[in-house]
Amino acid sequence: MRLGIDIGGTKTAAVAIGADGELSDLVRLPTGFGAPAVLSTARQVVERMSELAGVAVGSFDSIGIGIPGAVDTTTGRVEHAVNLGLEGLDLGPRLSDELGVAVRVENDVKAAALGAHHLLGVADGVTAHSMAYLNLGTGLAAGIVLDGELLRGGHGVAGEIGHIPIDPSGVVCGCGQRGCIETFASGSAIGRMWPTSNPLPARELFDLAAAGDRRAVEVREQFLRGAASAVRLLALTTDVDDIVIGGGLAALGDPLLLGVRRILNEWALDSAFLASIGLAERVQVIPLGFPAAAVGAALVGEPSWQNS
């Protein structure tokens, strides 16, 4: 059994995959802040999974972790995971030493891309898809899988399309550039464009827009055009077959999917070139509740460093 753990800013989720590919129930715990607390949360979630599965911790075949930040997949070290209070942590080796099981670490968006890729394979029985996972969370980034292989890149920025500018007259992004895609289509973009005390600002925005609120419609359209721009950019660069939208904002579901498709179809009306590549049909939104990052983490495979 392979264990996958998704360490997020607020919660840590784990799932096990059996040899038959079947997924276990999901376990969730609140994530602690800072290195000792993050390690402890990870340890607790592994123990909880071992109890649920009725097997010893040491009998898991492998443990994979998806975590935000800059991850060195060779050493299992994570850096700059600001939301978790981690400046730098040898997460893989530390956890592996404590648990006696090989632990591999991957960036959370890349792990989620592998999880979404797995789901495509379950749906159609094909094991090697070319697809992109477009994560709409606090920020915007993508994970790209080509012929079943995750594109990792050489400088830690593969799929960092959120920081590609698409409007020279846009607002200044946190990265210092102007008009980045992330300033249109992300949780932080909605926070800026739609200030509210509602705990679900994106939901409120879409509900009010659906009810005809003019300002909400305007902001929603800005957001949808940003997301559709990301889809178009991924297709015209990597030419993947499928673009699967995930991340926290994917919980918007059909209003998000249909909105992005509508924008892509509107663009295709003016461009025979765009119309010919059928972008709208290539977009999906990941099913609500599917733990893409945890599943992908379970699939990242054996660590290249040795478990001592």
Add this chain to the structure above:
Amino acid sequence: MRLGIDIGGTKTAAVAIGADGELSDLVRLPTGFGAPAVLSTARQVVERMSELAGVAVGSFDSIGIGIPGAVDTTTGRVEHAVNLGLEGLDLGPRLSDELGVAVRVENDVKAAALGAHHLLGVADGVTAHSMAYLNLGTGLAAGIVLDGELLRGGHGVAGEIGHIPIDPSGVVCGCGQRGCIETFASGSAIGRMWPTSNPLPARELFDLAAAGDRRAVEVREQFLRGAASAVRLLALTTDVDDIVIGGGLAALGDPLLLGVRRILNEWALDSAFLASIGLAERVQVIPLGFPAAAVGAALVGEPSWQNS
């Protein structure tokens, strides 16, 4: 000996690569217009190469062709090569039947990407680079090579970054969209922004800008910002190590390379994120006169269909 042929809008160039990797002299002929003339030009260039090499046509191990348009690499068919007057031509099978040698066909920008990749390998002895070839010709497109493998994509648009919009207030592109990268950084963009009767408009533009002509400086900067945008986009999507600029406008040489690097460095002043990924050092311009597309065509390897 493997033969590579680059069929361009005005000229057809051929080169042979020996088993030791050595390149022969280049042969060039004007390209004919329309299917029979294109076929005849290709045949002539093969015959010329066979004379030069002092071997029979049938003794070439393989023939590869790079050609503009939509190429089906499996069947060797090319479509929509408008500048060559080709609506559709079974170029691979036709030429293979006539010459008795296996012929493989590839899109010219993708072939040039393989040629540029080969050049990187010659320079440092590493056989599998991750790099992008940014073609600045009449249009703008890229060929992406990941770990030595050409990214072909599933829908014929891998690397078609010229039609990614980067300015909603830009001009309408030939593709029907507004503000595409190609409307800033391509031969057609220069033709629109810098109308002139000079046969080398880009050279004139850069020369006058260097001499301080204000209008020329303005247009040159638009062009360079477009090219730098393409470099940034390729890096933040695929995270390749090198971006090699080629195509007709690469003949501008140092003024182009130094200009693109200057823009990237200016951007990095405002963005610690951009500064951290060292874009300027990852850009190169292909050496003047290197026949990238012909060399890449020679390398495309054995056809997957059988030579009868």
